Amino acid sequence: MLRRPDSRRWIAWRLLAGVVLFFALDSLVFRSGLYFGWVSPPSALGSVAQALDNIRHLPAGRRIVLVLGDSRIGEGFSAQAATAVADRLDPSIAFANGSVGGTSPRVWNYLLRDMRGPTLPLAAVALMVPSYRDDEAENPADRRYDIAFVHPLLKLADAVDFPASFDDLAARQEAAEAMLFKGFFYKSDVQDFLHAPAARIRDVRAARLHGHEWVGMYPGRSESLTGITLDLASGHLTIPAGNAAESVPTLAPYAEKLSHQRGHPPDNPAAAAYRREWLGRIATQCRDAGVKLFVFRIPRGPLHHLLNDETPPEGALAELARAGALEVLPPSLLAPLERPEFFFDDLHVNAAGRARLSAVLAEAVLHRLTAKD
């Protein structure tokens, strides 16, 4: 005759077994990376997966300069064009674009860790920054959407460190949940997958086969803001009729801010602490890998040429440079691109800007690497 589970111990064992089984399933499907290989290619997670996949398709036998950044690098840097420059100046080197739109130094740190792995023959890392000063208005440490990009890259060793990197308690809790409940952060992707499984499988297979080619061959956007002008004193922005700028709603706020702050937003101690932390960590990774870390300022906007301002780095970046953790490329390097003809909106360079930026950056990095060697 079967016994009744009349002791609390029985209940506890059964529940414990259930919870253990849940975590086992969660780990098997989500923590192992099994599901990560099937995320929707156009999603945020898909862009992380694509960036990691690009690294697996790099030319063999060459050392890699990995360029990290957000969508401004995605739009503005062509690894193919940069590698063409390397073919001329130092054929042992190739460039790789490791950018993911919407990301920040905290995400780049984990991306670099994952991309670097034990086998990637790194020659250098080139990192974009939007400014050479600590002038970000918000506290970047509390940027919660970092969790969405980073969670597939986290390991158990990050269990305390990653949540603690947020200042806000609710953000810390969310980050801790990302460590504990992996599936939780794949929820919408799983639901989307179940909604149309055949289409997802087809899309992922296509991205696996050709995604790196699509990224490599991307020429950049052809639109240009040529013709727009700003009166810095009054903040009046003039957009000629029929100009592409008419369909860029963020251009007016950008111009207003530029006019109001003259390119010098106030420094933010929280942004300085964040940069010190995450650029410092990236620098440590580079030091451990024995490679150089270059930091360059991405062209800030189509009207920044009006400021004629090429002040050297200050704050956290200057401290790290002085400590030898990284090398800051001169502010004048990409400043000539801060003109309307090289932009298609207030943030991103267009095809012409992309070609120039890739060539100039590649030359600057290669020149310094050769000099170092």
Place this chain on the structure above:
Amino acid sequence: MLFNALTFWAFFALVALLTFSVPARLSRAVLVAASFAFYAAWNPMLVLLLGGCVLFNYATGLAIGRTVGQSARVLLTFTVSANLGLLGVFKYYGFFVGTLTGLLHMPPDSFALRIVLPVAISFYTFESIAYNVDVFHRRLIARTSLVDFALFISFFPHLVAGPIIRPAHFFPQLADRRLPTADDIAWGITQALKGLIKKTIFADNFAVIANIYFDTQVGRAGPLAAWIGVLAFSMQIYFDFSGYTDIARGCARLLGYDFPPNFERPYLAHDIAEFWRRWHISLSTWLRDYLYIPLGGNRHGTVRTYANLLITMGLGGLWHGASWNFVVWGLFHGVLLALHRAWRAWRGNPPAGGRIGRAASVACTFLLVTIGWVTFRAPDFATTLRVLADMFARPTQPSGAIPTAFITLLGTTLLWLLIDRDRRLQAWLAQPAGAWATLRIASATALALLAIELFARTDIVVPFIYFQF
């Protein structure tokens, strides 16, 4: 602090730990303190209101218990009036003023006061009234322990959305404090898990579909979209409220207390009277015992009986919220109940009928209840009428496809009902011991947790519907 938030479960674990680690006489005080802390999580200032309500009704209960005859009746009248007055000021002031200014063609903000609606006020005032009435009728001895009384009113699992606890059910449980048995734990955990699944997976996903129609398509979509929206709300409100009740009952049982059932598969009712014996049972029995019967019930002839039914259901509707829409919803059910009663009086009890007949009566009842939800969900009469017009309009253009999400949800709902037929889930954790049973239970627990992890709508905030009441 919502039941479907991790913070609530951390809070609950802490309270359970504290409750069982302190001496028996202190455990109720711990629960009262925890309940007030739980209430303070919504609005710390309103704790004063809850505390005042507890103190007031504790004192009036003692006073009524020590008084007899006309004095006791006067005291009771004062107490009930004070509780209803409290409810009237905090919940219905704006409604009455709005109606008055509308009738007098005055500016809508003529007598406007910015009064915060205290969460749970409808529940704890009704419980307070029941307590005092029961003491008056000598069905109950007034509690001398303030802690016991405070626990009855404020006990956090039922505080914000019921079930409405009756004193005669609750106080005897305080006579001897017992630790939850293995069966209590098994039942409580299953119930809470079921409630979480009902709320976070079923209710919240149906809510998304219902909201799309009610928030953006009313008056512009065809009958198909309207029926989908209304059906989705019908499912949402059931899963939302019964899910809440399941969690409340499960938590209470895990702390060693029993709450009465509040839902008994209401959408399987064969007629409207049966529906009200299965839906929000704690409210419908409260209305029966403390309103319908005191009004005279069915003891004063046919006309009075029907009038009492309409008054009871109309006020029951108003209890749900300060809006004429709720009154209409209550009256709609009152009319259905009256018609049902009249039919029974005329034709007698229906024959048992075959399976098809029973299914038809269930479907018919469900349909009427679902149509009734339109006025419950719509924000005003104009929207109610537009929704009804949408539902019964002749399609003028191709209706389009039924959303996959709706079909999937309905299919999953049917699967859920099949799995839980005959309340099998209630007993699954207490199955006989053995490796096979343990494996099955562990697998079911793991799958339930995985389902919550992947399909609960944590990306949007869908408050429990009954929190607003």
